[in-house]
Amino acid sequence: MRDENQQLHFDTRAIHAGQAPEPRTGAISVPIFQTSTYVQRGPGEHTGYEYSRTQNPTREALEQCLASLEGGTHGIVYSSGMAAISTVMTLLKSGDHVICSDDVYGGTYRVFETVFRRYGLEYTYVNTSDLEEIAAAAGPATKMLWVESPTNPLLKITDLAAAAELCRSRQWVFVVDNTFASPYFQQPLALGADVALHSMTKYIGGHADAVGGCVVTANEQIAERLRFTQNAAGACLGPFDCWVFLRGLKTLGLRMRQHEANAQKVAVFLEQHPRVRRVIYPGLPSHPHHQLANRQMTGFGGIVSFYLAGDVEAARRVCQATRLFQCAESLGGVESLIEHPGIMTHASIPEIIRREKGLTDDLIRLSVGIEDAEDLIDDLDTALRSA
Ligand code: P1T
Numbered sequence: 001m002r003d004e005n006q007q008l009h010f011d012t013r014a015i016h017a018g019q020a021p022e023p024r025t026g027a028i029s030v031p032i033f034q035t036s037t038y039v040q041r042g043p044g045e046h047t048g049y050e051y052s053r054t055q056n057p058t059r060e061a062l063e064q065c066l067a068s069l070e071g072g073t074h075g076i077v078y079s080s081g082m083a084a085i086s087t088v089m090t091l092l093k094s095g096d097h098v099i100c101s102d103d104v105y106g107g108t109y110r111v112f113e114t115v116f117r118r119y120g121l122e123y124t125y126v127n128t129s130d131l132e133e134i135a136a137a138a139g140p141a142t143k144m145l146w147v148e149s150p151t152n153p154l155l156k157i158t159d160l161a162a163a164a165e166l167c168r169s170r171q172w173v174f175v176v177d178n179t180f181a182s183p184y185f186q187q188p189l190a191l192g193a194d195v196a197l198h199s200m201t202k203y204i205g206g207h208a209d210a211v212g213g214c215v216v217t218a219n220e221q222i223a224e225r226l227r228f229t230q231n232a233a234g235a236c237l238g239p240f241d242c243w244v245f246l247r248g249l250k251t252l253g254l255r256m257r258q259h260e261a262n263a264q265k266v267a268v269f270l271e272q273h274p275r276v277r278r279v280i281y282p283g284l285p286s287h288p289h290h291q292l293a294n295r296q297m298t299g300f301g302g303i304v305s306f307y308l309a310g311d312v313e314a315a316r317r318v319c320q321a322t323r324l325f326q327c328a329e330s331l332g333g334v335e336s337l338i339e340h341p342g343i344m345t346h347a348s349i350p351e352i353i354r355r356e357k358g359l360t361d362d363l364i365r366l367s368v369g370i371e372d373a374e375d376l377i378d379d380l381d382t383a384l385r386s387a
Contacts, residue, residue, distance in 0.1 A: 010069065010183075010184060010253055011253040011254075013065070013068045013069060014065070014069060014249050014250055014251075014252050014253060015250045017064060017065040017067075017068035017069070018060070018061040018062070018063070018064025018065040018067075018068065019061050019065060019246065029243075030057075030058055030061045030243060030246055031057070031058065032058050032239050032240050032242075032243045033052075033056055033057045033058045033239050034239050034240060035052060035056075035239075036051070036052050037050070037051050037052065038050060038051070052236070052239070053231060053234055053236050054231050056236075056239050056242070058239040058242045058243055058246075059077060059236070059237060059239065059242045061242070061246060062075070062077055062237075062242040062243075062245055062246050062249075063075035063076060063077055063214075065246065065249055066183075066204075066214050066216055066249075067216055069183040069184075069249070069252075070178075070183045070187065070188075070189055070196045070216035071187050071189050071190050071218070072189050072196065072216035072217050072218045073217070073218045073220075073223070074216065074217050074218070074220075074223035074226075074227075075214055075215070075216045076214065076215045076216075076223070076226050076227060076230055077200070077212060077213070077214045077236075077237045077242065077245070078212065078213040078214065078215070078230070078235045078236065078237060079211070079212065079213070079235050079236065079237050079238075080199070080201065080211045080212060080213050080235075081105075081107075081179065081197075081198065081199025081200070081201060081202075081211075081212075081213035082107055082108075082111060082199075082213065083213055083235035084197050084198070084199075084213030084214060084215050084235075085108055085111060085177075085197065085213070086111060086115070086116075086235070087215070087226055087229055087230060087233065087235055088175055088195060088197065088215060088226070089111075089112075089116050089121065090225075090226075090229045090233070091144070091173060091222065091225060091226070092121055092143055092144060093120075094119055094120030094121070095120055095122075095141055096120075096121055096122070096141055096142075096143040096144070097121075097122040097123075097124065097139055097141040097142045097143060097144075098112070098121060098122070098123050098124075098142075098143070098144045098145075098146055099123075099124050099126060099128075099134055099137045099138065099142060099144070099145050099146070099172075100112065100123055100124070100125050100126075100128075100145075100146040100147075101125070101126075101127075101128040101146065101147050101148045101149070101151055101156070101158065102125040102126055102127055102128075102357055103127075103148070103151035103152070103153070103154045103156050103357055103358075103359075104125075104146075104148045104151060104152060104177070105148070105152045105177075105179075105199075105345065105346075106341075106345050106346035106347060106348045106349050107345075107348065108148075108177070109125075109346075109348065109349050110348040110349075122141065124137045127156070128145070128147050128149075128156075128158040128163065129156050129157060129158050129159075129289060131159065131162055131163065131166060134163065134166060135166065138170065142170065142172060143172055143173065144172055144173045144174075144175060145163060145166075145167050145172050145173075145174050145175070146175050146177070147160070147163060147174070147175070147176050147177070148176075148177040148179075148180070149176060149178075149180075149181070149186075150180045150181065150282055150293070150301060150303070151180075152179070152180060152303075152345070153303070153305050153341045153345070153346065153359070153363065153365040154280060154305060154357070154358055154359070155180070155280050155281065155282055155287070155303060155305055156289065157282060157289035157292050157293045157296075159292055159296070160176060160186075160188055160191040160192065160193060160296055161191045161192055161296065163192075164191055164192025164193055165192065167192075167194075168192065173194050173195065173222070174192065174193045174194045174195070175193065175194065175195040175197060176188035176193040176195070176196050176197065177197050177198070177199075178196045178197065178198055179197075179198050179199045179202050179203070179332075180202075180301055180303055180331075181297055181299075181301055182198075182202075182203035182204065182252060182256055182301070182332075183196070183198075183204075183216075183252070184203075184252050184253050184256040184298070184299070185256060185260075185297045185298050185299040185300070185301055186296065186297045186298070189216065189217070189218055191296060194217060194219050194222060195215055195216070195217045195219075195222060196215070196216045196217070197213070197214070197215050197216075198213060198214050199212075199213055200212035200213055200214050200245050200248075201213075201330060201332070202330065202331050202332025202333075203252065203255070203256065203259075203302075203332035204245055204248055204249060204252065204332075205244065205245050205248040205332075205333075206248040206251065206252065206255050206332060206333060206334060207244075207248060207333055207334055208330060208333035208334075208335060209244060210241045210244045210245060210248075211241075212237050212241055212242075212245055255334065255370055256299060256301075256302070257299070258370040259301065259302030259332075259368060259369070259370060260283070260299045260300055260301060260302060261373070262302070262368045262369070262370065262371070262373045262376060263281060263283070263300070263301065263302045263303065263304050263366075263368040264281070264283050264300070265373045265376075265377065266304050266366065266368050266373065266376060266377060266380065267279050267281035267283060267284050267304045268284070269377045269380070269381075270304065270306050270380065271284065271286070273380075273381070273384060274309070275308060275309050275310070275384040275385070275387075276306050276307070276308060276309060276384070277306075277307040277308060277309045277362065278306065278307045279304065279305075279306045280304070280305040280306065281300065281303075281304045281305075282297070282300040282301065283299075283300030283301075302331075302332070302367060302368045302369075303331060303365065303366065303367055303368070304365075304366045304368055305341075305363060305364065305365045305366070306363075306364055306366070307360070307362045307363055307364075308362040308363075308364060308384075309362075310362055310387070311361060311362065312340075312342075312343075312361035312362070314362070314387050315340055315361060315362055315363070315364055316340065316343075317386075317387035318338070318364060318383050318384060318387045319338050319339065319340055319364065321382070321383035321386050321387050322338050322379050322380065322382075322383040323379055323382075323383075324336055324371060324375060324376055324379040325337060325338035325366060325376070325379055325380065325383075326338070327339060329344050329345050330367070331365075331367035332367060333367070333369065334369050334370045334371075335369045335371070336366065336367060336368055336369035336371060336376055336379075337366070337367040337369070338364060338365070338366055338367075339364070339365050339367075340363070340364060340365075341359050341363055341364075341365050342354055342359055342360070342361055342363065345365070346359055366380075
């Protein structure tokens with residue numbers, strides 16, 4: 001199902017790919033086919049649609065649009081980012097080994113360690129920004145490389161083209177969790193990844209109003225296997241939520257440009273603030289992978305992390321003192337959020353590992369929204385000074 005509009009620009013495809021007007025009425029907004037089943041003329045004589053776990057037209061529109069935006073041939077959507085991640089794990093079998101970035105969303109680490117290890121999968125966590133560390137972790141059972149770039153929450157960058165080359169030479173499946181960049185700023189398939197994955201809950205939805213996940217690939221075998229497993233195991237997304245994500249996608253480019261412009265201003269402001277020890281943002285020249293990010297991404301995204309000059313209590317106070325930045329898990333919505341990874345999103349990672357990797361008590365993560373940047377900076381300044 002390669003999109004015939006592939007030659008059109010991103011913002012145009014976000015609005016039109018997979019979304020031709022509905023043929024019966026001309027409805028310009030993809031209808032929400034809120035149905036579980038489809039009437040057959042006789043047993044087995046159906047329209048191509050049998051049951052909504054298997055096929056649904058609203059879901060297909062979203063899947064085609066996502067495939068187009070990520071430059072793949074197949075999009076598959078799931079009931080959450082974690083459902084997408086779990087289904088990708090079913091490409092493997094007991095005894096297989098996965099090399100994974102050592103800074104990933106806490107829920108990703110949790111499902112790998114507490115669910116899939118019980119089924120005989122092995123995981124090694126390395127700094128995937130260093131290709132030598134990846135190569136050193138490899139063994140005969142290695143079958144997959146799992147990379148977040150930028151990572152959650154330390155915004156580390158992996159050279160995706162170089163990692164893809166390594167995966168190709170070893171015949172590993174290369175999966176990139178592209179949630180933080182969004183398909184607007186980074187295209188992992190074009191850089192050689194086999195699978196691009198998202199928590200759509202974040203930038204793709206963009207309005208903090210729905211939970212979903214997706215996988216995009218141009219590999220027929222992987223697509224076929226994932227589709228089969230989705231239908232067999234059942235982690236599908238309902239038609240209404242598919243429609244919500246379709247609507248979110250239409251403004252993805254607009255939103256990402258504003259997220260980035262605001263994040264850049266916030267990062268520059270924080271970097272000179274006396275209450276801040278260190279700022280992490282790939283768009284800052286001080287970021288250790290700034291050049292690489294500049295090369296492989298078309299923008300640096302909307303997440304800024306920083307270390308406070310203070311302890312955990314000071315960090316708690318900052319998270320409570322902001323008025324526009326609301327203290328909440330998640331990211332990527334139009335509204336700005338602030339959170340403490342150690343206490344919130346990454347609490348499922350053992351404390352000793354968290355500390356070792358830099359997820360210390362003074363670390364704060366911001367999801368910079370699309371409000372007025374001056375208001376956001378004033379909000380942070382007031383909170384930092386009062387805490
Ligand atoms: O929340 P869910 O839609 O199931 O997606 C999980 C997920 C996967 N990958 C990345 C990079 C993520 O950041 C997430 C979810 N993250 C948060 C909820 C968070 O606040 O970091």
